Amino acid sequence: VKLWGGRFQQRTTNAVESFSESVSYDKKLYKEDLAGSCAHAVMLAKQGLMSEEDRDAILKGIAEIEARIESGNFTWRSDREDVHMNVEAALTDLIGEPAKKLHTARSRNDQVATDVRLWCRNAIDNLVKKIIALQIALVQLALDNEGLVVPGYTHLQRAQPILLQHLLLAYVEQLERDAGRLKDCRCRINFSPLGSCALAGTGLPIDRFMTAEALGFTAPLRNSVDAVSDRDFLIEFLAANSIIAVHLSRIGEEWVLWASEEFGFLIPSDAVSTGSSIMPQKKNPDPMELVRGKSARVIGDLMTVLVLCKGLPQAYNRDLQEDKEPLFDSVETIGTVLEVTTEFSQNVTFNRKRISASLSAGHLDATTMADYLVNKGIPFRTSHDIVGKAVALAISKDVELSKLTLEELRSINPVFEDDVYEYLGVENAVKRFQSYGSTGASCVKEQLQYWCEKLKLV
Amino acid sequence: VKLWGGRFQQRTTNAVESFSESVSYDKKLYKEDLAGSCAHAVMLAKQGLMSEEDRDAILKGIAEIEARIESGNFTWRSDREDVHMNVEAALTDLIGEPAKKLHTARSRNDQVATDVRLWCRNAIDNLVKKIIALQIALVQLALDNEGLVVPGYTHLQRAQPILLQHLLLAYVEQLERDAGRLKDCRCRINFSPLGSCALAGTGLPIDRFMTAEALGFTAPLRNSVDAVSDRDFLIEFLAANSIIAVHLSRIGEEWVLWASEEFGFLIPSDAVSTGSSIMPQKKNPDPMELVRGKSARVIGDLMTVLVLCKGLPQAYNRDLQEDKEPLFDSVETIGTVLEVTTEFSQNVTFNRKRISASLSAGHLDATTMADYLVNKGIPFRTSHDIVGKAVALAISKDVELSKLTLEELRSINPVFEDDVYEYLGVENAVKRFQSYGSTGASCVKEQLQYWCEKLKLV
Amino acid sequence: VKLWGGRFQQRTTNAVESFSESVSYDKKLYKEDLAGSCAHAVMLAKQGLMSEEDRDAILKGIAEIEARIESGNFTWRSDREDVHMNVEAALTDLIGEPAKKLHTARSRNDQVATDVRLWCRNAIDNLVKKIIALQIALVQLALDNEGLVVPGYTHLQRAQPILLQHLLLAYVEQLERDAGRLKDCRCRINFSPLGSCALAGTGLPIDRFMTAEALGFTAPLRNSVDAVSDRDFLIEFLAANSIIAVHLSRIGEEWVLWASEEFGFLIPSDAVSTGSSIMPQKKNPDPMELVRGKSARVIGDLMTVLVLCKGLPQAYNRDLQEDKEPLFDSVETIGTVLEVTTEFSQNVTFNRKRISASLSAGHLDATTMADYLVNKGIPFRTSHDIVGKAVALAISKDVELSKLTLEELRSINPVFEDDVYEYLGVENAVKRFQSYGSTGASCVKEQLQYWCEKLKLV
């Protein structure tokens, strides 16, 4: 019999019962649910809504239930619908009458909102730690590859030479903003719905500030209808996760490219590669393909909660039950892709020989040559045009820019002098960078130091 | 040790192994995987690529594996990655050497594409059956409610009176197109990738037409690269499901509205309602709220596969492994919401008293009054304007149109005569409809008959 | 001829040119583009990369271009591709040689990132103002409707009586978090990419802190590759907009419901309603339907940028050009729906008669009756059960709870005494609420005062 069954004269059909139950997945919230119940019971006793004996019986019962759950000796029953009713009913089985007082001045509406907020708060803390772990791995990879120059790309065409360290720190920057978004979201999450009851609050003399404080919330939410109706915090969390997922999909793409035979820049160790059931020579960078692919489900999860909440009137609607699975999936996926990307970056080496051999192609020094002309007083746009012609000449002769003779260069424009060769070639080009945030050696060194300190490496 | 491990010198790390494994969910494909292997073995033997003894050993082994799986005596091992490798390795454990010949002229790339297509084909057949069951339930509900007039709405404002049957048949029409989309999709799915191997086909003398026929496919796919690369059929399937989900979300919304105190038109039985943990009087139409809400995840699943496939080069990429969970989730969800909507519609009654009482409000006969004027030779646009004024008058006097006196009507326009009252009132209004597809009694009767025959009711 | 055409020997085809151009929409960024160029020119001159005469010529030319654009006398040319090239080329037409120096140490990659960040910053400031305007309108509506009790809903079933003010303040709370998200996003946006050039920075002695300060940025971005590659800030912005859109879709849904004949709670004025081309009596709450519907495109825009960025390697890729139209559409849509919701809420009245008449149905006082029993020492769960039975009795007799006789109540449980009637009836029920954040009169008054002060109403 359902705990809400007073006015009902028929049993719920099996199909509806199994369609409506949520305990199969919301039992994941058990820790938060128990913590919330403890805080609530203590408050009820303090406010005279429950005796101290009842409170103690409840606290003891909850401790027992927690122990049973964690030891695998708790039977979750789908006829008891959800984690809340499972706990309350089990507590009643265990301690009898006092358990029936626990739901005083409380509804599943505020209870689930409380549980989910607590769960998200914790999830964010864990994800932030994993972001930091990945940042550390990337900075470590940068430290291990000092001085390595790689082609920088735009449009996947070679653009300018950059330090590998510079590229790796770009990822670190992106992850830093990802952590920032999670932290901002955490601030907005950390308010207590508990005591909002069904939607309107209660006439019983409860103290919402007391439970809020006990559960580590900043304060109670100000409006009970809002407290049980809205899932904006959850959408925000899943949006932040989606951005992380997109960032990692980009690393995934880049590393898959770099691990290809054609690029040949990155060598994943056998420990993070997999083979083919048919082609014996294959060694595939599967983890990073999956990291890229898993962005899809995280985005799908976000889409789910947005569609879910669209057009619902206040206050609680049962649709909202569907918020949990995408939340759990998103958080678990992001946790895993962060970990796997970390592990992958700890298991790669860069193929300096292939990289070095590649630098001669693509005229990566063309922009530096334009800077040379600017230094000679030629307006940039004119410089760009002159260098364009020099590149066309180099292509037609199938040589690098630095292999054009001074005569050839001067045939394009007489401004060229012998010192142009100090700007040509990738080695020279990369040395020239000096602007803040650029790939110049000292700039990158400074940035690296910034991150080492911030991440407490060194 | 992995079956593809020949060239590898390090073991995959645990994190990567558990990240990459798919057997935890793709074991759902076991039946299709076994069927594919049987067809493949028979073909290999026929083509002289395997002895008849080996073939028989394999067929017997596969039968044994199937029996074990279905009796719960099969151990799925995540170190064996996926359903394919689990089966092959278990077969090797079971029958030894012959099993090692099964993967001749086959790759997991064509194998999984084959399994998934078979699975989808079957899933579509099941969903079509469930659509028909829901259509039958709706038609039955229509049959049970002959003659019941309800307000028809646009903009959720009362518009014109319609027969409830007419509204229910609108749902049935929508479901019919849903089934049509699934069937079209099935036709495109039903081609065999088997024998496309990794991506290029094989140099061994296999017969793809033979395996295609054995598995009930229309024909083999024409291009091996296409066969292993593309998941368009799966996206199409999930798109068709999304449209079903949207259709059902609309029924969900409508029935939730109708079950509200304010509408009061629909009474769900206690067997398909649920209560509140705090508010003793509540009886909520939860199943239809969840039906509405579950559209979100189905749309999310579609989004996942679209994002997944975006921007992947040919041929197989590991990202594609992520196609299965959204597929399974979408199909399971659609199956369930169809069933629950069927069950719900078998457990509702319409509150004729409330409905009937409601019909007097909202001037549902206004358009019929305009038709009256058109019949009198007044251009429609002018008629519309005249009736607009009559409505304004009726509102100001707080009466129905039919309660305006002829004098009052003639004060607006002298064209009104006594016979106008034959067009006023909901009863008269609903009787007037006669156009094909309209809510006119004989039109609806004809449609109902069409559906009864088509669905083999009566 | 393109400004980048030095090495090219063929003209771009018309189809590619019109496919690639972005000026038709990115001209919207002209103000930001001009501001960025001014700051850049001043810096170049300060750093000795341009003479003061050239700088002055450029600043004068830019002022002239701005004047022409704003007076409609500027010809945007799609063969000049984008806003940046249009401006630079027009400047060259206007002032000749000095214009060719403007692109020194700058690329369109950092330029567009700068323009877009400036534009977003401004857009956020505008949206926040519009959010505040809507909050004010809602609070004003609350002030105008003091004491009005309405049914509160869960599952669209009547739940408990609440003050209309309480409901309106729930919206205000949601909007407040919306503004908070936008502000957090603004903080992350407000860093300068300018001087990151193509992707690697530059070898010329520029001062990025100077341009950052001139443009009101907090600081330059730390990493040039990151600066030109990432659009996370834009996704975050569109995610924040999507949450606003969902919030407003919920108000839209609620008000469309309330404006229906069945609810009859809300009367939009004719000024914010529209009619039907065929049904003369119709008066539809179209603006709120559209507010609800427009959430779809805002979510679609978010989806677009997520899909766009998925799987792109560093650094700039041309795909990113597609970020602007969804950005513009999202911002414009959110701006409009905020305004229209504000205007709508200034043009509605609540139908006190209909609302009041409705309160008797739905047993809104059942939970208060349970609280009564709790006060009598009955455990809540038992109280819930007792009240459930009372409700069933009331339904069977088709009366309100308050109309059950004491005898009838005592037949369910002897605990009932005469004072129960002080808890029954909506008037009594609503008076009982007292918890923080509840719908109790003094709680709501306090909240209303909080908002009046915060929004500088009074």
Next chain:
Amino acid sequence: VKLWGGRFQQRTTNAVESFSESVSYDKKLYKEDLAGSCAHAVMLAKQGLMSEEDRDAILKGIAEIEARIESGNFTWRSDREDVHMNVEAALTDLIGEPAKKLHTARSRNDQVATDVRLWCRNAIDNLVKKIIALQIALVQLALDNEGLVVPGYTHLQRAQPILLQHLLLAYVEQLERDAGRLKDCRCRINFSPLGSCALAGTGLPIDRFMTAEALGFTAPLRNSVDAVSDRDFLIEFLAANSIIAVHLSRIGEEWVLWASEEFGFLIPSDAVSTGSSIMPQKKNPDPMELVRGKSARVIGDLMTVLVLCKGLPQAYNRDLQEDKEPLFDSVETIGTVLEVTTEFSQNVTFNRKRISASLSAGHLDATTMADYLVNKGIPFRTSHDIVGKAVALAISKDVELSKLTLEELRSINPVFEDDVYEYLGVENAVKRFQSYGSTGASCVKEQLQYWCEKLKLV
């Protein structure tokens, strides 16, 4: 004054009017709207609901309006809301009274559904033509590159050698299914809503079969509520477009990769490439990046209509007005990306030298070596393992498999004999393929012939 204004006493506010108007974009439907009105007028006259004179005046007036629109001499007025009201009001301005009869037995609800279906039908026909044009371009490209062997990839790792023709035909296959989906969708679209009026049909004696036939529809839709409520056909269309977009994004990705310096396989002509404003040497394959990127908006458009329709009750709701912009955007985008991909493929050459040089790396013949062993009677799984070891040996010696000595091979397994060299090397490997649908020369030739005939090439 609005044409529906009879009962209204206030003018719509400017903000609401400009928020609600749709003529700024739905004027795109003018041709369909006029055609629908002509068919409707002819039918009304035939049914005696309008005189022949009125009909003729209307037809003449409509012809005049069409001429004005097409010559740019028609003023679209946003105070007239939408294309329908603009046309009707302009017709009234033009011909007076008869125009007022046109809206007899018609509503904007069925009118817009009719217009949109007609528009979609035409749009599909155009898109199918563009798909065929792209297929032809790809087949032509295949014909121009007979015999060219390229590496085939899985996981972006080199897998097996394939004919370029084979890869190009894979795209052609995918496009063929895309066309099939559009055609199926067209069948479901091609039913007439006209005469469904607001939602309930009409009491006037219209002939819906007549208008359906006149407009080229298969038949009238069977249910008037369904006819004005549902947009499933439009979602299906946008889903089909999304799959096309994903297909083209994959070609885009592949060609961007192939055009990179690292691959170096594909050379786009200057006519379909663009340069950099700062880096003079750059030549970017922008069109294909944009083709890839534009998949995002097409997916976003689909998402928009799904979210839009979710949870709307029957029948017409104003939200549905928002279906048009995503529809138009999706269709226009798909049209353009098909055209541009066609043009791009007509402007590329393959770098045979780079491709040929690349074939020696990646052990593309490893699977053929395994086939060799299978032919020797070694079970495939064992063969795979042996070849895996051979590959490891080749890697350790930094040679191709074909450069391993027989002795070295036999040290791994004595089964190797001299004839193994007939299977090694890419040339040998590619010759071996023979299965249906494989990359074997004769198989591909046959497929090519199939497509030449189907596409009427040669």
